[in-house]
Structures are given as C-alpha cells and as structure tokens.
Amino acid sequence: MAEKSVRGCLTNLVRFFIALWTSLAIIACAAAPTTGEGDWRTYGHDYGNQRYSSLNEINTGNVHRLIPAYVFQTSVVGPFETSPLVSGGAMYITTANDGLLAIDAADGRLIWKKAPLPGGFRQCCGPVNRGVAIADGLVIMGRLDCSLLAFDQQNGSVKWRAKICDNTLGYSITMAPVIYRDSAIVGAGGGEFGIRGFLSAYSVRDGALKWRWYATDPQHWFGKSSRLRTDAGIVSANDSLRLRGEFRDSWRRGGGGIWTTPSVDVRRNAIYVTTGNPWPDLDGSERPGDNLFTDCIVALDASTGKMKWYFQEVPHDTRDLDAASPPFLFDGVAGGRKVAALGQIGKTGVLYVLDRETGRLIYHSRDLATVTSPTQQGRWAGGSSWSPVSFDPQSHLAIMSSALHLIPRRTVPPKDPGREMAAEWKRVYGLVSAIDVMSGQIVWQDEFDAGEVGGSATTAGGITFVGEGSGYFDALDTRDGKRLWQFQTGAGVNAPPIVFQVDGTEYVAVASGGNEQFGTPYGDALFVFRLDER
DSSP states (O other), X not given: OHHHHHHHHHHHHHHHHHHHHHHHHHHHXXXXXXXXXXXXXXXXXXXXXXXXXXXOSSOTTTGGGXXXXXXXXXXXXEOOOOOOEEETTEEEEEOGGGOEEEEETTTOOEEEEEOOOOOOOOOSXXXXXXXXXXXXXXXXXXXXXXXXXXXXXXXXXXXXEEEOSOGGGTOBOOSOOEEETTEEEEEEBOGGGTOBOEEEEEETTTOOEEEEEESOOTTTTTOSOSSOEETTEEOOHHHHHHHHHHTTTGGGGOBOOOOSOOEEETTTTEEEEEOOOBSSSSOOTTSOSOOTTTTEEEEEETTTOOEEXXXXXXXXXXXXXXXXXXXXXXXXXXXXXXXXXXXXXXXXXXXXXXXXXXXXXXXXXXXXXXXXXXXXXXXXXXXXXXXXXXXXXXXXXXXXXXXXXXXEEEEEOOSSTTSOOEEEEEEEXXXXXXXXXXXXXXEEEEEESSOOOSOEEEETTSEEEEEOTTSEEEEEETTTOOEEXXXXXXXXXXXXXXXXXXXXXXXEEEEEOOOTTTTOOOEEEEEEEEEOOO
16 A cells, blocks of 8 residues: 555656646747747847847858849838848838838738838937737737837737827837737837836737836936046036936936847846937936946846846946847856856947846957047947847857948037937948857958948858848858858848748848938838749
C-alpha cells in the first residue's frame, strides 16, 4: 500500500508539473507575437526590435538577381516612413496623413483602404505615420489627430476608437503601436510644442485606457542634485533653490515626447521606451535642472506602467538630442558574464549599451557622427534620429543606417512653440555603421551622399537592406558593408525595409516617398522585390 501511495504521489506530481509547464507555455505564447516563419507582424519584427529575418533564400550569392515583383502606388504623395506589416499573406501600409491600405503581399492587389486625413494638424517634421500593430483580427493605428483606432483586419471596418490626446495643444501620434498581451501600447509626440510626453496602454478589446506613464513630473524634473544645471553651467545651491521656485511648473510643458516604438522583454514583463527633447528645445533658460525624464531610455512595468529605472543620455539638453531610435534587445557580455542587454543609438551619435535589468551603462561607443555645439546662428549637426537599428544575432553586429553628419549654415530657433525649426544645411551626408555589440568596436562604415534616415533590415542570408535619400535602395554584405546590389526608386527611400515570405518565396519591401526634414524627393510607391526565376 505504501509503495502504491508513493507511486500515486509521484504520478500526481508529474501531472502537476506537466500542467504547470503547459500553462506557462500558453502564457509565453500569448505574450509573444504569433509570427509565422515568413511574416513580419510587429514594427521591429520581434519584441526585441532586432529587425532580423531568419529567411535566407536571398543571400550574398544571389542578391544581384533581385527584381521588382511589383510596385504599389498609394496615390498619397508625401513623406513616406512606414514599416509595413505582413500577416497571413496580407500587407498593411500607412501613408502620409494617416492613410491605411491592406494589399495582397504577393502581388499588390488592393484588399481595402482608408483615405488619409485632410491635414492641417499641429505637428513637427512632416505628416508621417510609421506603421500599425496587429492583434486578435484587428489593425491598430495611431493618428495625427490624437486618435487610436482599431480596424477589422479583413475588411477595414472600424471596431473602436479612442481619443488619447489633444492635437490643438501640439500632441500627435506618428509611431507604430506595439501589442503586448492584451494591451496596445502607444505614445504621443510633439516635443516642439510644449507638451507633456507620455506612454499609454489601451485594451486591445475595446480601447479602454489601462495605464499611463508621464515623461515629466514635479518629483523628478529638476534631478537629484541640490545644484541645478543651467544654460550657463551648474549653479550654487542657493541659486538652485531660487530657480526651483521660479520655474516650479516648467515640467507641465516640459516635452519628452514619445514617438518611436518601444521594445518588450517578456521574461521581465518590461517595456523599454525612449523619450524626446525637453521644451523649449534649444533654450533651457526657463527649465533649469536635468529635465527628467527627457532624452532618456526608460524601463516600465508592462502591467502597471510603473518606472523600473531610467538612463538619461543628455541632462538639460539644449541641442534637440532626443533618444529617438527604437531600443533593441540582445544578450551581451559584461565583466566576463552573460547579461541581458539593451542598445540604443542616440542623436548624440553614440551607441549606448545598458544592462536591461538595472539600467546600468555597460559601455558606449565612440561617436559615429560628429555633433557640433550650437551657436546663436547654429544648431546640432549630427547623430541618429528615429531610424531603427537592425541586429544580426549570428555576427553580433548592430547596423545603424541613421548616423547623420549635418553641418548647419543657418537656423532660426523660435520662441513661439507653434513655429517649426527652420534650417539650411551646408552639406548633408550619411553613414551606415556596423558595431560589434560585444566589444563596442566599429567593424565597418559606409558613406552615402544623402543623409541616412530610415533604418535597416538584416537577414540570415548575410544581407542588410538600407535606403538612401537619393532614391537608391541598397543590399549590403552584413560582414563588411560591401554594396552588392542597388536599385533606383525615383524618390527618397527614408523608411525601414522589411523581409517576408509568401508561399515559399522571399520578398523585400520598402517605401519610397521621401522625408520632409531633409528635403528628399517625395513619392507614393511601395517597392517589393524578389529573385528572378532563372
């Protein structure tokens, strides 16, 4: 009897652990994007924002055989920065002024479309939309008018609508949301208009607000030190006390817009988000202190929005140096041990690598782009803007196609928050840089005649795809940066490419429509490439 009792207990124990493992597996599956092998179902391809495809039909040996499979024209001419999504054979594309189209990903046949908004919104840097999110049969999209909408994935009908901010105050949404569990996570930009930036989570089911985290607040705004940073330097404790009183409400319109897609760590239930510049962006005289949490990488609890840690790249920024490019996640090495790491390339032109458990800086690279100090007639002159990085987990190379060298001739820094920045560039050129994230060393760099803004995608075939403002779309050898193939699209390629597969055929897609800030040629075309059939 005792033997049977022990055997029965062991059997029950085994059943318990099987049930526990199964439930955990279900939770893990629910937490991660349900991506088919050939799909591209979220902005950064995966929660880590690596923009890496395991497809390898197109590779270094045959990429010269790429030809257009089709060209889809949206009929919306204007800045075109979308990163399309592909799911179940359909592709979802956004346009300038928030048009939305669903097409057959293999042949470009239109499935349904939503017309763009009429325009006239308060926003900086062009009426762009960088993409959508997909979940539970819905296509979820943020818009310039501060609305978040869920469309039926099959026919485009509106399932719910949420108003999340006020465009008349300078808020707008240009980023692609990210879906985590049952939440659509999205931020609001508008740092040039005196907003208070935030990131929010909304129910995928009905659009109800679940939590909101603000990028500025009265407790942290000035920083930890009793002596404040100012445009003239760090001042005395007495002067700091006076400034705290005089500008005690400056956090209310302190900026910190959130306008690029966060990454997600499922194991840690964490969201990693980057924040924009403080306001006023080039004049810090009315916002003494560190201006937290602007120009930061921030880790939030995904269930509550509570902050876990932050890392500020530029305290008391007066050069408009947003932490804009989406953070990407990878496994790194620090002190001889494996560490869960995060990388982010700033407008500072530096790659920051952090321990994503604690926010501790592991290292930062040397400058990838020269940043000059501003003068009364000048503005910042370098760094990386919103362009997403791609990361090859095999070679540990992070490919940064967004490092810009910009030398200003004249700028007009406005006091009026309703006016946009004006600038004339004496020379504009760009770099694509590959960094070994294990060592922080630059492995190669490739210079381009036009400013590099748009981002990249990297594949298991050894290829990194990037676009140029001049209209060229390039395939580079990920190992050394050698250009293996090039195609002229006729308009600025200032959008991140994607790689996907339909019915066993690998495709590469990229938007060609230009960028307002850098004056690259406008267009309305999505180019989709495949290998020839020889």
